[in-house]
Amino acid sequence: MAYYFSNRAPDALPLLEKAAGWSAGNTNLLYTLAMCYLYVHDRDNARRSFAQLFGIAAEGPQAYLLTADMMVQENYPADAEILIQEARKKQPELPESNYKLGLIAFTKGEYEQAVQYLQKELAANPSHSLAWHHLGDAYIRLGKIEQAIDPLQRSLWLNRRSARSYILLANVYSQQGRFFVAENALQRALQMDPQSYEAHFLLARIYHKTNRSELAKKEIAVAEKLRAADEAKK
Secondary structure, three states: OHHHHOOOHHHHHHHHHHHHHHOOOOHHHHHHHHHHHHHOOOHHHHHHHHHHHHOOOOOOHHHHHHHHHHHHHOOOHHHHHHHHHHHHHHOOOOOOHHHHHHHHHHHOOOHHHHHHHHHHHHHHOOOOHHHHHHHHHHHHHOOOHHHHHHHHHHHHHHOOOOHHHHHHHHHHHHHOOOHHHHHHHHHHHHHHOOOOHHHHHHHHHHHHHOOOHHHHHHHHHHHHHHHHHHHHHO
């Protein structure tokens, strides 16, 4: 464990394999072992360990997908993509697989490819609010502002508690010069997430552009306070 917490996964691995063998029911040891396999890019053993940990079949497509999720969390998108593609060989119409590949493409900055994967996911599962959200975000990053509105609106119809979607939609409306519609979207976002730096900052810009300087000063002060608090935590 000392090696593991010192980011020395190769040194920790053989010791953890022995320890996990001695304590078969110890989930903390099994999780640590699985993470060590992940860190050394041993996809097969990571998959088997996570499958054992979560009580699923190691050779089933869900084990590949679960391990891919853990790899995405640790910022190993290349390994995750390989596992998802292997899972799709076992089950071509595997639910969520296009969505997950879309997210990986998004994190790699491959927004056109992300759009293609997300559109495929939504064709099969139109009630996927997060897929709609990320599709709108991908359009924004591609500079296709007009095309971003519909996906973001659909995301909000499916999940009215998504502050992130309101903020993205407000950003689009602001770029179009529709400042009061953007303001309304940001007010909705702040109802759900009062501590959002981005929402307060964008609202300050809108107040400035609509000649409400006192409100702009107030919002920028709140935004700066939130940013300072966030940096202090780091």
